Amino acid sequence: MIQTMQQLSTIEDVRVQIQAARRQGKTIGFVPTMGFLHEGHLSLVKAAREKCDLVVMSIFVNPLQFGPNEDFERYPRDIERDSRMASEAGVDLLFTPTVEEMYPKPILTTVSVANVTTPLCGASRPGHFDGVSTVVLKLFSIVQPDYAFFGQKDAQQVAVVTQMVKDLSVPVEVVPCPIVREADGLAMSSRNVYLSAEERSQALILSQSLQQAAEWLAEGKPLAEIKERIEQMIAAKPLADIDYIQILGYPDLEPIEKETSGQDIIVALAVRFGKTRLIDNLIASVR
């Protein structure tokens, strides 16, 4: 199959292409990423490809969403490989701006979402979700998509972006897509490359404990007990350094006052293995 993916690095060039597509009445699907693509990203492209006429992917490692002691500098990058993978997956337009293109001067505007950003990664990574919502809104302004595709691995990010879009009446439909996993269960993440063989092996406890949680939920075990058991499973791994293990309402991410049958919940994990912080989650219903 011959692909004719366009790779553009300026906002202005993207606008021109988007306007042309709009004039032709094409629907636009958007997959914002930080690159170092894996099957998770490609599943988003596939979903966009099925739903939209024009598929736009952005690759931008956004400094705003990294804390001062986080891995912005060493975040894995391989734009040539990404470009090839995006093209093969059916991306029509790949937007790869530099930091200077996105933020020619220090950006003074911040988009903040309250409540859903308070727990989980919002608590562990102050300012992270401000950086996410700000860059996503800017990318939406540039790409003007009809649909935007996000992986559920970053479930809190999905909740934040969905809330922002609703609050600000942004004319885009947020489409959450299922977590994609390695054959052994590890949730796909660009950060998995950081893991040593031993860390990677022990990190399997994340997906394993979530699978257990799903079974316990189906059996009707109380949430507090499930949480405690997961905690024990993970803590038993010597390299695991737990950041959080939480069960919250979904998608509001509010504490659960009282378990109600049919209630949607998220079991959310963030655990460090060595220097690498991994997240994973399960969205399910209380039995």
Place this chain on the structure above:
Amino acid sequence: MIQTMQQLSTIEDVRVQIQAARRQGKTIGFVPTMGFLHEGHLSLVKAAREKCDLVVMSIFVNPLQFGPNEDFERYPRDIERDSRMASEAGVDLLFTPTVEEMYPKPILTTVSVANVTTPLCGASRPGHFDGVSTVVLKLFSIVQPDYAFFGQKDAQQVAVVTQMVKDLSVPVEVVPCPIVREADGLAMSSRNVYLSAEERSQALILSQSLQQAAEWLAEGKPLAEIKERIEQMIAAKPLADIDYIQILGYPDLEPIEKETSGQDIIVALAVRFGKTRLIDNLIASVR
């Protein structure tokens, strides 16, 4: 002239009309207002009429931009009169949402702009500009204008919106329009109706002192001296309660470290007369 202005109160209805106009290739001009229209607003419509195919005005008294002790409840409203005036001025689409339509649930998303919101009204009215930038971004998402017209009386608002649009790459051009004044010099404002005859008479000192300032600037008087003289002129009015009198760089609204010939500045005033807080300003260059 027969006008066929449409008045719509739901976001969905506006979207439908905007999409139809877009498909016809029309350019869209937008005049966001809080209603109780005066000649200042109508000058914005005129500017939009000259530049755009479709002119959209919104009338929405936005609770987010009022402080707890401000005049949200008593802010003057007269939608029937406004609708007639808008139609006569050439508005094609008048958007008059309720608070419930704009904020069906408490809005969790806030758009904040740093630096330009720090001095002047930003200092006197905490949270005011967050309310402004949030509602303006939401209105831009709904109306998707090519051009948006704002009065320079709210010069800091113009600076805030311009900064936000640039930072977030919002595809709209902000068009600032000159202050419109009553025959005696008082800057047009919906809040002028609050003034008693005596207050209104003494409030003329605002435009008079700015006119003086323009002359002193042309003569090359130092900014500090101009500021002091204006302060004396205004303080001499018994009903005047000065909130601020400031001379800052424009449009960055930064303090002026050193006066440089050709530098753009703003002389900005906020003064209470009775319960009514009035603002006025002069944008000029250092000689």
